[in-house]
Amino acid sequence: MHTILIAIVAIPFVGAAAALVLSSRWAGRLALLVPALVLALSVPRWPAAAGRGETVLVPIAWFPSAGMTASLRLDHLGAFFVLLVAGVGLGIVQYSRAYLGRNATPRFWAVLLAFMGAMLAIVLSDSLLLLFVFWELTTLASFLLIGMDGAAPEARSGAIRAFLVTGAGGLSLLAGILVLGQIAGTYDLSSMPARAERIMASPARDVALLLMLVGAFTKSAQFPFHFWLPGAMAAPAPVSAFLHSATMVKAGIFLVGRLSPIFGASPAFQPILLTVGLTTFLVGGWNAVRAWDLKKLLAHSTVANLGVLTALYGIYPPADVHGGIVRGELLAITSHALYKSALFLLVGWMEKASGTRDLSILKEERWFRREPIGGVLIGIGALTMGGFPFVLGFMSKEVFLQALLDARFPGAVAAVAAAVLGGAMAVVYALKLFVSTFWGPELPPDWRGYPRSEISRWLLVVPAILLLPHVIGGIAPGWLLGSVLEPGTDWPAWFAVWHHLDRIFLLSVSTLGIGIAGYLLWRRYARVPAQAETELAFDRLASTLLGASSAFSRAAQAGGHSRYLAVMLLFGAAASAAALCEGSFPRLRGAQTSWSVDLLAAPLPAAIIAAGAVLAVLVQDRVSKIIFMAAAGYGLAVFYVLFRAPDLVLTQILVETVSLILLLLVFQRLPRLGPDERSRGRRVAHGFFAAALGLGMAVLAWASGIHPAGHPAGAEQLALSLPEAKGRNVVNVILVDFRGADTLGEITVLAVAAIGVVALRAKRARARAEEA
Amino acid sequence: MIALAAILAGILVACGLYLMLSRNLQRMVIGFLLLSNGVNLLVLTAAGLPARAAPPLLGEGASGSPFADPLAQAFILTAIVIGLGMAAFLVALSTRLHEASGRDDVEGDDET
Numbered sequence: 001m002h003t004i005l006i007a008i009v010a011i012p013f014v015g016a017a018a019a020l021v022l023s024s025r026w027a028g029r030l031a032l033l034v035p036a037l038v039l040a041l042s043v044p045r046w047p048a049a050a051g052r053g054e055t056v057l058v059p060i061a062w063f064p065s066a067g068m069t070a071s072l073r074l075d076h077l078g079a080f081f082v083l084l085v086a087g088v089g090l091g092i093v094q095y096s097r098a099y100l101g102r103n104a105t106p107r108f109w110a111v112l113l114a115f116m117g118a119m120l121a122i123v124l125s126d127s128l129l130l131l132f133v134f135w136e137l138t139t140l141a142s143f144l145l146i147g148m149d150g151a152a153p154e155a156r157s158g159a160i161r162a163f164l165v166t167g168a169g170g171l172s173l174l175a176g177i178l179v180l181g182q183i184a185g186t187y188d189l190s191s192m193p194a195r196a197e198r199i200m201a202s203p204a205r206d207v208a209l210l211l212m213l214v215g216a217f218t219k220s221a222q223f224p225f226h227f228w229l230p231g232a233m234a235a236p237a238p239v240s241a242f243l244h245s246a247t248m249v250k251a252g253i254f255l256v257g258r259l260s261p262i263f264g265a266s267p268a269f270q271p272i273l274l275t276v277g278l279t280t281f282l283v284g285g286w287n288a289v290r291a292w293d294l295k296k297l298l299a300h301s302t303v304a305n306l307g308v309l310t311a312l313y314g315i316y317p318p319a320d321v322h323g324g325i326v327r328g329e330l331l332a333i334t335s336h337a338l339y340k341s342a343l344f345l346l347v348g349w350m351e352k353a354s355g356t357r358d359l360s361i362l363k364e365e366r367w368f369r370r371e372p373i374g375g376v377l378i379g380i381g382a383l384t385m386g387g388f389p390f391v392l393g394f395m396s397k398e399v400f401l402q403a404l405l406d407a408r409f410p411g412a413v414a415a416v417a418a419a420v421l422g423g424a425m426a427v428v429y430a431l432k433l434f435v436s437t438f439w440g441p442e443l444p445p446d447w448r449g450y451p452r453s454e455i456s457r458w459l460l461v462v463p464a465i466l467l468l469p470h471v472i473g474g475i476a477p478g479w480l481l482g483s484v485l486e487p488g489t490d491w492p493a494w495f496a497v498w499h500h501l502d503r504i505f506l507l508s509v510s511t512l513g514i515g516i517a518g519y520l521l522w523r524r525y526a527r528v529p530a531q532a533e534t535e536l537a538f539d540r541l542a543s544t545l546l547g548a549s550s551a552f553s554r555a556a557q558a559g560g561h562s563r564y565l566a567v568m569l570l571f572g573a574a575a576s577a578a579a580l581c582e583g584s585f586p587r588l589r590g591a592q593t594s595w596s597v598d599l600l601a602a603p604l605p606a607a608i609i610a611a612g613a614v615l616a617v618l619v620q621d622r623v624s625k626i627i628f629m630a631a632a633g634y635g636l637a638v639f640y641v642l643f644r645a646p647d648l649v650l651t652q653i654l655v656e657t658v659s660l661i662l663l664l665l666v667f668q669r670l671p672r673l674g675p676d677e678r679s680r681g682r683r684v685a686h687g688f689f690a691a692a693l694g695l696g697m698a699v700l701a702w703a704s705g706i707h708p709a710g711h712p713a714g715a716e717q718l719a720l721s722l723p724e725a726k727g728r729n730v731v732n733v734i735l736v737d738f739r740g741a742d743t744l745g746e747i748t749v750l751a752v753a754a755i756g757v758v759a760l761r762a763k764r765a766r767a768r769a770e771e772a
Numbered sequence: 773m774i775a776l777a778a779i780l781a782g783i784l785v786a787c788g789l790y791l792m793l794s795r796n797l798q799r800m801v802i803g804f805l806l807l808s809n810g811v812n813l814l815v816l817t818a819a820g821l822p823a824r825a826a827p828p829l830l831g832e833g834a835s836g837s838p839f840a841d842p843l844a845q846a847f848i849l850t851a852i853v854i855g856l857g858m859a860a861f862l863v864a865l866s867t868r869l870h871e872a873s874g875r876d877d878v879e880g881d882d883e884t
Binding site (some may be wrong): 560561562566569606609613614616617625629633636640642645647648651652655658659662663666667670671676677678686687691693694695698699700705706707708713714717718721722728729730731734735739742743749750753754756757760763764767 | 809814863
């Protein structure tokens with residue numbers, strides 16, 4: 001059982017990796033195998049998960065000390081999504097093979113499979129952190145899929161927009177997850193409902209809720225984040241179909257479902273979902289009514305539908321939420337996923353057959369005469385989209401209306417009105433999609449589109465299969481819902497449209513009536529807008545942000561070393577100042593003072609060091625500069641005597657002498673030093689930076705020097721030097737014994753530097769030889 | 773004593789950095805040597821110095837007096853040598869650059 005869950009998550013990714021090394025044709029075949037395998041593994045689990053409500057938990061440790069797990073879980077909601085993703089995915093893959101043909105590169109298959117795998121992993125994650133990882137992976141994969149045709153500006157901007165919106169939402173989700181994890185003390189979804197009281201008691205609860213909802217709303221294109229989804233339809237038809245139906249946008253709905261058992265008791269939870277959902281329903285519907293591009297129409301209708309799915313979670317009281325599922329939710333998701341993927345695929349076919357998907361052209365042409373099969377299929381899809389009777393969409397709409405009528409919350413009347421209005425708009429755009437596309441006055445021309453023999457039959461077969469459950473569900477809803485989708489739940493007879501005559505029926509009929517009237521009005525008055533699309537405020541915001549960030553990069557990454565160094569210095573100075581402020585400014589109490597006879601000997605070398613360093617900066621002549629620098633070094637050697645460091649004294653004198661000779665010899669070859677090339681302002685600024693850091697360093701050194709360390713490592717080495725290493729010079733013992741590896745590193749650095757010097761010289765010798 | 777050493781370390785660091793911020797390679801090399809001396813003194817100062825300390829040579833000095841911290845000294849010994857290696861490499865690099873381009877400065881960002 002555990003292996004099955006892990007396999008479901010792993011198979012698509014293994015497939016994706018394999019697809020990269022295969023030829024395009026074989027990668028396509030492999031892609032077909034992946035969802036088939038997932039289905040074969042998950043279908044047998046469905047009765048247990050759905051009917052008996054069994055939950056399988058696979059605990060996987062990830063980072064136990066931080067309470068992070070990578071646990072997986074299969075329950076009713078998760079299993080439903082696995083079947084949906086794999087089922088629709090299977091159809092999408094077969095359609096893509098037929099639709100894209102040679103344009104489907106191995107990379108396309110790999111990304112598609114990874115996308116599928118990420119979605120499967122989201123719905124199987126029990127750990128919120130794992131969920132987040134795959135959440136971001138879907139963002140990334142969808143970016144690559146939408147922008148597949150990188151040459152088209154529409155695809156580029158659509159991909160970037162989708163990436164920015166859902167990526168920003170992902171960050172918000174991460175923040176929310178972290179807050180929730182801190183409150184609950186766990187990141188495991190399965191342990192959260194038991195801690196709901198603790199979560200509810202925390203003041204940070206609503207912060208976590210809002211952050212996570214923003215993540216869910218961006219993903220599932222809820223108002224006001226809905227605008228990225230229509231841009232995403234720049235992807236090829238099968239990708240749009242997948243993105244709009246089973247994957248990506250449904251991840252947000254799934255997350256809301258997962259959150260509902262945890263936050264259901266929060267007073268903010270339901271009103272937010274209901275308000276946002278219904279607003280999205282209306283906004284999406286209105287945009288779909290206005291759309292002239294068939295794909296755009298479908299994309300806006302997806303937005304509207306997602307609004308309904310979100311609103312459903314906002315209607316039922318927490319007690320009616322079972323395992324993250326509310327009544328009718330699975331029905332609505334299934335219905336939408338199936339008809340929407342089918343319609344996107346059919347519009348893809350229509351574009352091939354008719355050469356356009358522009359409604360302003362198609363509405364003049366009678367395509368049904370030439371393509372009756374496609375026409376019937378689109379007709380079924382449109383019927384279910386508009387919520388007409390005898391198809392599954394009707395049931396879905398009725399459940400929604402019933403839920404709104406049964407609910408007891410303030411403003412219920414307004415919610416019902418919004419639902420009727422939104423439903424009527426769905427009727428309008430459904431009729432647009434079917435009637436206006438197929439029943440124009442004139443016969444279609446022959447010169448547009450591909451001849452029928454060049455269009456694969458799979459382009460119609462796959463949508464037909466996807467639409468099949470709609471017809472079955474329309475005729476025998478009780479069986480499909482009561483024994484397959486939500487076993488154990490009771491579906492009363494009012495589902496059958498021909499059986500009842502009550503408020504719901506009246507509302508349904510009036511929705512249809514208003515919708516049909518609206519469609520007739522649209523036919524009469526709608527005009528194709530002169531300008532296709534205006535620039536979204538979001539795009540302006542995005543380009544402003546991009547401009548600002550590149551201006552910042554230009555300022556911070558100017559390319560000259562002095563700018564980098566100055567930035568580092570400022571940061572170092574700020575960091576040392578912060579360290580001093582935070583770590584309680586050193587108190588002199590308990591400090592060691594060494595007012596000893598040394599102090600009498602100190603002023604002379606100190607004066608030499610200070611004068612040497614300052615003069616090395618001030619004088620302009622090169623030789624004097626070097627000599628003053630060396631003077632400071634020799635002064636330091638004397639100072640080391642005061643610090644009781646005989647080895648340092650010797651080494652310092654030796655090294656200072658070598659570097660003095662080196663600089664004096666080599667710098668002769670370089671041009672004479674001119675005056676400092678820096679402008680006056682810059683010299684002042686650099687002097688300020690350098691002085692700031694120098695001051696910081698001095699204070700830090702003083703503060704730590706007068707406070708003896710608690711357990712200096714040196715004390716132990718002093719004690720062990722004689723018995724362990726048989727050495728009396730402890731510094732030497734440390735260098736060659738206790739910390740011998742450090743010395744090895746030092747020698748390595750010297751060797752590398754020496755090799756570098758030799759290489760630079762050798763190059764010069766070669767260059768000279770060539771000149772000669 | 774510690775305060776004096778800290779001030780000196782600060783002066784060395786500041787002077788070294790000021791020279792290193794220049795675009796001229798000779799100034800940079802001199803600045804680098806000053807800076808490495810300053811940092812060495814900084815480490816030594818930060819380790820502290822007990823009153824009446826003896827050098828970390830066992831068996832010498834009055835019994836009972838504390839020793840100076842040997843670990844800081846060992847670190848600095850390593851650092852001095854590495855500093856010399858770095859300086860040598862820098863010097864070789866700057867002469868090579870001069871031979872190749874006839875210049876003794878690196879390109880910088882334009883003054884803004």
